[in-house]
Amino acid sequence: MEFKNFQSLVELDLSCCSKLGCLLDSILDLSQFKTFRLSGCLNLENLPMEFWKLQSLVQLDLFRCSQLGCLLDSIVDLSQLETFQLIECFKLKNLLMEFMKLQSLVELNLFYYSQLGYLFDSIVDLSQLKTFQLFGCHKLENLQVEFGKFQSLVELDSFGYSKLECLLDSIVDLS
DSSP: OOOGGGTTOOEEEOTTOTTOOOOOGGGGGOTTOOEEEOTTOTTOOOOOTTGGGOTTOOEEEEESOTTOOOOOGGGGGOTTOOEEEEESOTTOOOOOGGGGGOTTOOEEEEESOTTOOOOOGGGGGOTTOOEEEEEOOTTOOEEOOOGGGOSSOOEEEEEOOTTOOEEOGGGGGOO
């Protein structure tokens, strides 16, 4: 499918397209694209290589994309991204080291991200982050993040950590 005829499209919801295995590169032609929902795309294995071209993207929902194996480095170049949801993406290992480049990020939801083993300290550099939800990331053993450095954090939710051994004292520094 060619998307060139849909230049004014601002939202694309491909939820429950359970047989969708890949996205065509022509999706990158959607220059006004703001919201992209891929909930329940159970067979989606990767995102297009030049995903960074979706510069107007404000919300990206990757919910139950259980075959998604990695996040492209270029995802951190989505300068307008405000809401990012990684939910039940069982094959993803860790967040990108450069994740802090998502300076417009206001909400980050990591639910049942079962391979997540650690969070980079640089996550506190997300200066606009207001909501951080971290549920059921069972391999996460330490929250060695200086929570007190979050400038705008209003909501921090986490549960389901039977292996959690360390939570830094800096959590009391959240203002």
